[in-house]
Amino acid sequence: MPAPETIAFRDDTLVLIDQTKLPEQLLTLDCKTVEQTHDAIKRLVVRGAPAIGIAAAYGVCLAKGADGKPNREAYLHAVECLATSRPTAVNLFWALDRMRRIAESGEDNLPQKLLAEAIAIHDEDREMCHSIGRNGAPLLAGKQGVLTHCNAGGLATSTWGTALAPIYHLHQQGESLEVYADETRPLLQGGRLTAWELSQAGVSVTVLTDSMAGSLLRTGKVGAVIVGADRIAANGDAANKIGTYPLAVLARYHDVPFYVAAPSSTFDLELANGDLIPIEERERDEVACPHGVKIVPDEAKVMNPAFDVTPADLISTIITERGVVMKPDREKLAEHLGAKR
Numbered sequence: 001m002p003a004p005e006t007i008a009f010r011d012d013t014l015v016l017i018d019q020t021k022l023p024e025q026l027l028t029l030d031c032k033t034v035e036q037t038h039d040a041i042k043r044l045v046v047r048g049a050p051a052i053g054i055a056a057a058y059g060v061c062l063a064k065g066a067d068g069k070p071n072r073e074a075y076l077h078a079v080e081c082l083a084t085s086r087p088t089a090v091n092l093f094w095a096l097d098r099m100r101r102i103a104e105s106g107e108d109n110l111p112q113k114l115l116a117e118a119i120a121i122h123d124e125d126r127e128m129c130h131s132i133g134r135n136g137a138p139l140l141a142g143k144q145g146v147l148t149h150c151n152a153g154g155l156a157t158s159t160w161g162t163a164l165a166p167i168y169h170l171h172q173q174g175e176s177l178e179v180y181a182d183e184t185r186p187l188l189q190g191g192r193l194t195a196w197e198l199s200q201a202g203v204s205v206t207v208l209t210d211s212m213a214g215s216l217l218r219t220g221k222v223g224a225v226i227v228g229a230d231r232i233a234a235n236g237d238a239a240n241k242i243g244t245y246p247l248a249v250l251a252r253y254h255d256v257p258f259y260v261a262a263p264s265s266t267f268d269l270e271l272a273n274g275d276l277i278p279i280e281e282r283e284r285d286e287v288a289c290p291h292g293v294k295i296v297p298d299e300a301k302v303m304n305p306a307f308d309v310t311p312a313d314l315i316s317t318i319i320t321e322r323g324v325v326m327k328p329d330r331e332k333l334a335e336h337l338g339a340k341r
């Protein structure tokens with residue numbers, strides 16, 4: 001079975017698996033306010049593009065006015081506030097736009113309507129994950145090994161994930177393949193989270209440091225690389241966790257297909273290309289002082305972009321809930337997503 005539910009909403013509380021504590025402890029964090037939700041997204045208690053969107057949608061439902069009661073102004077303020085939590089994953093803004101539209105709609109029963117919309121966003125994501133699993137499985141079937149980066153599994157979404165969904169699909173059908181998970185410096189989402197959730201599900205996983213990927217590809221054990229995305233521009237350039245782009249270059253060199261799996265909520269057709277995707281720059285200490293241990297002298301500067309952009313021409317196929325787009329480009333993606341927008 002995939003990981004337990006990453007996100008739940010009960011008794012006016014957003015309940016999140018605290019991903020900063022995995023794999024040592026499986027704990028949940030309760031968010032009862034918009035500010036707590038903002039903080040949870042920013043600190044990566046909840047992370048991964050679709051999961052951030054779902055959490056933010058529920059976060060809006062927690063808004064209260066000065067009198068402690070919900071009102072339209074408080075909901076709209078919550079939308080603005082949560083939009084500042086992280087800049088790259090477009091799913092956040094996509095979900096918040098849906099919540100804003102309801103809040104602005106002037107309807108009665110706003111609390112009920114907003115909660116219904118957040119639940120719909122959550123439910124739709126479950127369906128998208130399963131469809132991505134079905135659509136991506138034939139691309140991975142029969143491969144001995146598959147390499148992935150960061151965590152694009154159940155912890156990053158509502159359920160099966162995006163890049164891991166085809167793997168779960170095949171696993172359910174009794175087909176086993178070895179998953180190689182880059183540890184994913186600096187926050188180790190691959191080593192901590194992907195390895196944890198695949199192990200929970202009984203899928204065989206081997207963790208490697210990011211710098212081992214080239215040597216691994218050279219052995220021929222990897223039949224495909226598959227990753228998720230945080231934002232895909234109109235031409236197919238895809239932002240994902242830092243270290244994805246060099247993996248795509250390595251895959252091309254070794255003639256291994258490079259797949260990006262993402263729901264339609266991850267596309268930003270307003271951006272012509274990946275150069276326009278805002279890339280989050282995170283704290284120095286994530287690199288210089290991991291787990292409280294200083295490994296970089298104070299005198300040295302540090303770079304810590306959380307994401308990089310893989311140009312579309314390095315992507316063999318994009319897998320969505322609607323199907324697959326081979327050799328993605330602007331025209332093919334517009335056609336693929338057209339009916340949805």
Ligand SMILES: CSC[C@@H](O)[C@@H](O)C(=O)COP(=O)(O)O
Pocket residue numbers: 044047048049050089149150151152153156157161162163189227228229230240241242306
């Ligand atoms: C299905 S999630 C796809 C991406 O969001 C994932 O690969 C990723 O880069 C997550 O980054 P994170 O910084 O952990 O939120």
